[in-house]
Amino acid sequence: MIQKGSTLPEADFSQLKNGEMTNPKTNDLFGGKRVLLFAVPGAFTPTCSHAHLPGYVALADKIKAKGIDSIVCLAVNDAFVMDAWGKAHNADAIEMIGDGSAEFTKAIGLDMDTSVFGGIRSLRYAMIVNDCRVEMLNIEDPGRFEVSDAETMLKAL
Template identity: 45%
Template sequence: MPDQTLTSHEGQTVPDVSFRLRRNGEWQTLTTDELFGGKNVIVFSLPGAFTPTCSSTHLPRYNELAPVFKQHGIDTIVCVSVNDPFVMEEWGRDQEAENVLLLPDGNGAFTEAMGMLVDKSDLNFGKRSWRYSMLVRDKKIEKMFLEPQKEGDPFEVSDADTMLEYLAPGAKPPEPIAILTRQGCSFCAKAKKMLDDAGLSYAEVPLPHTIRSKALGAIASAGTVPQVFVGGKLIGGSEQLEAWLRERGNGSGASARQ
């Protein structure tokens, strides 16, 4: 539990702070004016890079839903943590979080000005940020989701889905897509191109030849790749994928015979 009472800052402007960060191995300075001025920005703040909840859920889900947020007028998604620039750069690379701007608040200046700097010395963390998220329009905080002030590291309201429901009530996040492939498969390449052309993100699962037949049989009741899954449902190979895309209005008409 934080050692002070944390309060929402809805209706207020974000603190005037400069961030030093590293991008692609180079130093860069960003001010809050540059980040928030004239823009719609989602910010979520968390206790630390490479920590369990932050790495398994908080950051990945915002990164995954970034295209949906963009469709609803969001210019930038920002993750703030009281970590140094090198750690934040490496964490972003490790998480492949290309849709989120990771801001290192190494000195805690932004977090302290937000009133969210808390003592986590019991975890050997020192001063860190309490977990929260907020929607900022042209530097003004419109909405803030502040985690309940109780023991541990609660993660109940600052998640990406809660923010999406506030921003666009009833909006449906895209169903997760995965594709089983093998190296050198031309049909797999065609299937991936169809998904790319449709603007759909997906997870590719390449199967090594040593387990391919067993894995395909057990997972998809099939003997060939590609095999595409959407939201846990098997779509099938290239032809089935083409038909599925056509039904949802993404069909290109290009032949993709399996």
């Protein structure tokens, strides 16, 4: 499992930008900048839609004012779902990234098997990444939402 001080593994992601499919790599998203990455078990799921993403939408400007170059939301969903979910929540200030094959999520050891409702998904977490290196990492215990929310991360900055 990834830890504070670890370097993020190279992976391919999917993202819709201006209606076009793009496939940014780890270095494209995290290289040479300070990024707040938060991951959710799935787009349009209850806690993710009612609290996690909306918190970051509401506090994006304050978070960026603390020296964060970009905020990235990741889920084991495809780029189309992530784009639709971002639009549904007016998440213009947040990069909505799909890890459809869970390549990145598995590589950092933060995957979970939810075969009953969705297959491999991401654990809920938030991290500060500085030039591809993990500066801070908050992983939620299963079924919890206490340490990866926007308010907690803002206070930590």
